[in-house]
Amino acid sequence: SQTIHQWPATLVQPVGSPLSLECTVEGTSNPNLYWYRQAAGRGLQLLFYSVGIGQISSEVPQNLSASRPQDRQFILSSKKLLLSDSGFYLCAWSGLAGLSGELFFGEGSRLTVL
């Protein structure tokens, strides 16, 4: 069966420090991968998605970047964090069998920037 893991689960970082959140998927090949952010009182905002190794699409201008160095690995990064980067970050994957709309989400990573 397929599984998805994110880490770290919780992170407290000072403003200006770098960030790296990792996500890995097991049990499937060539998934679509996504990074969402949930800020307090707001919905889930799609940040990035990827349809293959090295292929990254950004949905909103921001301080963050994403990379996909391997088929089942998706990384969210920042060189210098801002206060506004605080939030709950969710990684998700979906299969390629048409537009099912079914995404499978990880446990989430809660980032607090102080």
Place this chain on the structure above:
Amino acid sequence: AQSVSQHNHHVILSEAASLELGCNYSYGGTVNLFWYVQYPGQHLQLLLKYFSGDPLVKGIKGFEAEFIKSKFSFNLRKPSVQWSDTAEYFCAVLGGGYNKLIFGAGTRLAVHP
């Protein structure tokens, strides 16, 4: 661009009460609509979805949603809630290719025994 609005951010009900959570979307063309749920301590998961056909969609755990095109709505309903339905509920619309979902702000439901 498509958007999704959920009117109720917090709902508190007693067990056996009926539930209706509102969801409106902005796009006037063909839409694919979803409800996702996140139970405490668990992953966000799909509750039900509408692609075409019968506008009344049934999902897991007794939930259903009705697609009303004229009202741009996709409200979630359950006739009798249980304590175990306490969760956060998100309405979403498929926003283009690659299974990109656009989510609403979510509704936190608390069911008291």
